[in-house]
Amino acid sequence: MKNILNLSKRRSKDFIWRSIQFLSRQGFTFFVLLVAAKLLTKEEFGAYNYIIAIGFLFTLIADFGISRAVTKFTAQYNTVEKERLKSIFFNAGLIIVGITLLLIIIALSFSNQIADEYGTYLKFLIPFFLFMPLSSLFDGIYTGLKKFKKLGVLNLIAAVIALPISFFLIKEERIYGAFYSLDIFYTLLFTMLALFHKNYSFRFHKEILIEVGKYSFIIGMASLGQFLYSKANTIILGKYHFISEVGYYELIDKTFVLLAIPFIIVSQIMAPKLTELSTLNKDKEVFSYFKKSLNASFLLGLLITLAVYFLFPIAIERFFPKYNTPHFFEIFYLIIFNLPFLIVSNTLAQPFIVATGNAKYSLLTIPFGILNVTLALIFISLFGFIGVVYSLLFSSITNKLVTYFLLFKKLKV
Secondary structure (H helix, E strand, C coil): CHHHHHHHHHHHHHHHHHHHHHHHHHHHHHHHHHHHHHHCCHHHHHHHHHHHHHHHHHHHHHHCCHHHHHHHHHHHHHHHCHHHHHHHHHHHHHHHHHHHHHHHHHHHHCHHHHHHHHHHHHHHHHHHHHHHHHHHHHHHHHHHCCCHHHHHHHHHHHHHHHHHHHHHHHHHHCHHHHHHHHHHHHHHHHHHHHHCCCCCCCCCCHHHHHHHHHHHHHHHHHHHHHHCCCHHHHHHHHHCCCHHHHHHHHHHHHHHHHHHHHHHHHHHHHHHHHHHHHHCCCHHHHHHHHHHHHHHHHHHHHHHHHHHHHHHHHHHHHHCHHHCCHHHHHHHHHHHHHHHHHHHHHHHHHHHHHCCCCHHHHHHHHHHHHHHHHHHHHHHHHHHHHHHHHHHHHHHHHHHHHHHHHHHHHHCC
């Protein structure tokens, strides 16, 4: 009984610190979004989100699942091969830096082809391109080592320093200030995470490079598929010159992402434990965790969706009246059907797909993501901007249901 109470107390603390970390990092991004929505014109806000969507594609390719894979291998090495821990940052970082530098060259050389008339903005995100994936790499290491308190404190300090600077920059420099804000935050965050992680070995380790690289490739492909659901739709809207609708779509999507943060936190806290159970072949315990997580997250997802359905329109009308438009709510009242499935997915992904070695199931996002893009390109020609929402609902919800079913069959003992 005493052991159970100690475990519960420790996990409660982990949840609090992980919450602080997530709210600091995601909350800062959401703060910049809200300030930009308030101070910029709808066209500037749409252009900002269009470029950020492309920026996130670049950082996704640079990371390509490495940060999430590193969480698994850090926990694994810490259990059975502690000596490898010292080399994991250097070897994983080599991959990220190499890909990032190549992407920066491409972004500077082909900016107009990548983002049309808005391509000139890409050069203002170079620090973001480099330091966001490297910060995520450190996040994976700290998480795998269960250093949730240190991670939470460092993210909070970075956010507290960057918040007032960002407000001033957006107010004075408008859209440029929004880009500078992300650069400052991630540069500061990376610097602090690097300074407070003491366990380094700058030695090339071929086995780590191959092991992390192979597993992260699977996760990266899945993340790319996930990108084809969300940010790809933003880019398609921008390419078809629905710039104001880009802002609408992103404001709604970022709100849903923020609501899912507590479930992501729980999943990341659970992940090292599930890695340990899976490594020790305790399959019954893994399946028990899975059933409880699935049922609880779906029920809570439905309750949150119901609350958002009634409260979000009131918040928009009161605080962001310029977005109180028919097009905005046409998107909102459709896309909200995806929210409970998003919450369940964020709860299950890290502990039951990545941490247990079942990353292959995440590859389902690839065919369904391609389906989403294909349908979006067809539907946007037939129905206008709302066509991307139709394609998202069909492809995303179908993918999630298939994944839940396959994962249930795999883990059932």
